[in-house]
Ligand SMILES: C[S+](C)CC[C@H](N)C(=O)O
């Protein structure tokens with residue numbers, strides 16, 4: 001995945017007219033179909049209990065115009081599955097299932113739509129979601145970056161390595177590291193991509209709670225200086241932060257990196273990691289996303305979508321804004 005080579009990610013961006021659409025809140029949409037994800041495994045519980053809902057949600061985002069589907073593996077981890085009494089083998093099967101379900105949805109949507117002349121869809125890519133260590137902890141620390149003194153680089157690499165290998169074996173088109181809250185975890189991700197000689201594209205997205213720095217308080221300059229050293233990372237950006245932070249962050253990132261910029265913010269509501277609920281806050285509706293999407297593209301983002309509490313209608317609004325191109 002050397003720099004300069006055209007990747008499937010570049011191709012989908014080009015086919016989409018310069019800015020491709022990422023899907024929206026995956027867990028949110030599972031909940032709207034009645035899934036109970038109030039659990040340490042969060043949305044990954046559905047890999048065990050409701051795999052059909054996972055496929056349904058992927059289909060809904062495809063119909064809404066997503067060019068990239070993010071898989072259901074955000075909070076799917078081997079230690080998480082082991083602590084539920086599953087075997088390593090069962091855990092590995094579930095991880096592979098997350099990619100398989102997204103690939104099946106993509107293939108079946110593409111087969112059905114291909115028969116419709118003049119359809120405006122692109123064949124979507126499947127990104128395997130790799131949630132941060134904080135997501136696995138299920139204590140809200142993907143928004144604080146405070147992993148404590150015992151969590152060093154090696155521990156983070158150990159945490160991520162096997163899942164990454166299994167997800168890659170399952171054949172996604174790319175890897176999506178999500179809600180990374182600090183520089184150390186970004187470093188762990190890039191070292192793993194290198195050590196495992198990963199040949200598919202990847203993006204690394206940070207969360208942000210102040211709109212200026214990573215949640216840990218480290219500057220994005222420090223974080224991006226680390227990522228810029230790796231030619232295994234194709235895109236870098238922000239996910240699950242409030243939309244009103246995004247424009248300024250795109251401007252900041254575009255001065256700090258030449259990599260593709262990816263943004264998929266949440267609705268603006270705030271996750272209460274202790275009580276496990278979304279706190280009402282400044283919340284942005286689909287019309288606002290439609291208008292923001294155009295501005296984010298003008299500021300330099302090439303991958304735009306939604307994260308938690310956004311829905312297929314949000315993605316439809318983004319897709320409408322980006323595909324009614326200038
Ligand atoms: C993106 S957050 C809302 C995911 C859930 C969190 N890791 C938890 O388990 O509390």
Ligand SMILES: N[C@@H](CCS)C(=O)O
Nearest residue numbers: 025026027070074240
């Ligand atoms: N891909 C995950 C991100 C959570 S922050 C989801 O949409 O559920």
Ligand SMILES: [Zn+2]
Nearest residue numbers: 240266307308
């Ligand atoms: Zn989110």
